[in-house]
Amino acid sequence: MKEAEGDAGRAHDAGRTQDSGRAQLDKPPGKLAFLPFLFMLSGDVQDLAEGRMPLPWLGWLGAVAFAGLYGATLLAGLDRARLGTALPRVLVGCLAAVTFALNIGYSGDWILCFPVLSLATGIVLRGQRPLGFAVLALSGAAGFVSAQTGHGIESATSIGYGTLMSGMVTAAILRLTETVAELRATREELARTAVERERLRFSRDLHDLLGHTMSLIVVKAEAVRRLAPRDAEAAAGHAADIEAVGRQALTEIRETVTSYREGSLGAELDGARSLLDASGITADIRRSGPPLPPQTAALLGWVVREGVTNVVRHSGAARCAIDVRGTPDTVRLEITDDGRGPATADGGDRGGAGGNGLKGLTERLAAAGGSLRHGPDGRRGFRLLAELPVDGPEEPGREGSGAAAGRTLVASGTGKGGAA
Known part of the structure; x- marks a missing residue:
């Protein structure tokens, strides 16, 4: 972590020098x-x-x-x-x-x-x-x-x-x-x-x-x-x-x-890469498919934020992969790591009943016509899989915007900084 912070500091100084030269x-x-x-x-x-x-x-x-x-x-x-x-x-x-x-x-x-x-x-x-x-x-x-x-x-x-x-x-x-x-x-x-x-x-x-x-x-x-x-x-x-x-x-x-x-899925992916790099975790982020509607992108953005937060806080992983694949009808987001799995050494629970963040995300994606599944990924690691229809149904009484989706997620407990 100290090496990552040192690299970030040197990068900041280099950027400042470049801006001064420009x-x-x-x-x-x-x-x-x-x-x-x-x-x-x-x-x-x-x-x-x-x-x-x-x-x-x-x-x-x-x-x-x-x-x-x-x-x-x-x-x-x-x-x-x-x-x-x-x-x-x-x-x-x-x-x-x-x-x-x-x-x-x-x-x-x-x-x-x-x-x-x-x-x-x-x-x-x-x-x-x-x-x-x-x-x-x-x-x-x-x-x-x-x-x-x-x-x-x-x-x-x-x-x-x-x-x-x-x-x-x-x-x-x-x-x-x-x-x-x-x-x-x-x-x-x-x-x-x-x-x-x-x-x-x-x-x-x-x-x-x-x-x-x-x-x-x-x-x-x-x-x-x-x-x-x-x-x-x-x-x-x-x-x-x-x-x-x-x-x-x-x-x-x-x-x-x-x-x-509130930010776009692209902004959340950029933030995830920055957070993983700063934590010393190798990030492998891939995205393909057509552009997403604002509500769908906002929901997936919250999944990225919650999933990466759990990886950084609880997994002890050396590598984390994020894969977004979209089609004209559905979009699939998968987050995997090579860490300790659901039961962590520090007592955190990444997939159990105590994970308020993942529970709130599951409810929100289900209301949008999608699903969220999570659990062990083989002998080591953890896997978080979110699937959403591109034109999912809007929740009654809510506006169909990304900001509305983000506010509802916070109210459900997603914004508490992790599942643990």
């Missing part, structure tokens, strides 16, 4: 993530520093202006508050002016400024209609300038394609990460809202359920206290009323809580 992937790039693209101009800067360009002071002025405008454009374009203003577009316009001035003045020596300019344009215009036109225009301009300054057709084509892809890919990646982040935030907000609404509904239902009952119990208790010294018979009558009201309130609370905990 959250990092969903986070949009930071404002400094695109600054390293300025290293594309390192060759031109080196030529400028080594004196292979005319008018070095003018070249340095243009390089510093380009780098400063590019950094300012990144800061403004990645700031969601400023993105809708005119500032990012003005900065991109100034950056384009410096790019064209450097390439015209230095005969295309600064041609790699165009892909960097396109990247900044993709950041500023992402998700907007002018993006495609602006990037195509920059791509054409880069190819034209490259061809006119003697770089050749192949070089012009390469620089034009690189300029196009630089802007479009950057814009696509940013939009994707921002959309994923927005969807995640929306999902978390919807989950919080759903929890708050469910909590409010639950508290309101409990208030409506217990408000009158508790008031009546308080009044009756005060009457008992007043009448006990002088009229024992009347006090006993009020005490009996308190007992009846308390029993009724307990039944109503069970029904209310059960309606919140």
Whole structure:
């Protein structure tokens, strides 16, 4: 058991680490993530520093202006508050002016400024209609300038394609990460809202359920206290009323809580696998056949819960098999284990008269037109077999829903946590 708990803890830590990594992937790039693209101009800067360009002071002025405008454009374009203003577009316009001035003045020596300019344009215009036109225009301009300054057709084509892809890919990646982040935030907000609404509904239902009952119990208790010294018979009558009201309130609370905990057969099978794994019992779960109606699935879900609870608490088994086989007319659920059988070493009775859970299940399945059989499975182990018609009859006076079936099972004693 300790090893299972350790494995579960490690799995939880791994899941938490995976969720943290996924959250990092969903986070949009930071404002400094695109600054390293300025290293594309390192060759031109080196030529400028080594004196292979005319008018070095003018070249340095243009390089510093380009780098400063590019950094300012990144800061403004990645700031969601400023993105809708005119500032990012003005900065991109100034950056384009410096790019064209450097390439015209230095005969295309600064041609790699165009892909960097396109990247900044993709950041500023992402998700907007002018993006495609602006990037195509920059791509054409880069190819034209490259061809006119003697770089050749192949070089012009390469620089034009690189300029196009630089802007479009950057814009696509940013939009994707921002959309994923927005969807995640929306999902978390919807989950919080759903929890708050469910909590409010639950508290309101409990208030409506217990408000009158508790008031009546308080009044009756005060009457008992007043009448006990002088009229024992009347006090006993009020005490009996308190007992009846308390029993009724307990039944109503069970029904209310059960309606919140009602789940499908699939959910119960998943829970059974988790419980068996945590208990160190090998789980072999198989399911086949068509989908089941809600009432039938709810009844079988309670059989799975009761059967697996008994396996964990009383069997001492190393393996448990759950097999669900359905046809258009009937469904069969079988739970077997290789444990100690009906008579357990700890005094529990998995199949005898003391098993209130199995007794209640037998009654409920019989009312639905089915059956529940249990007993030894060969020389070792225990076998629980439930059979139900897919369209079984509804109990008179009960709604034909899975929630109704679950509430009735609790009232019959199934929800007491096992047969023992």
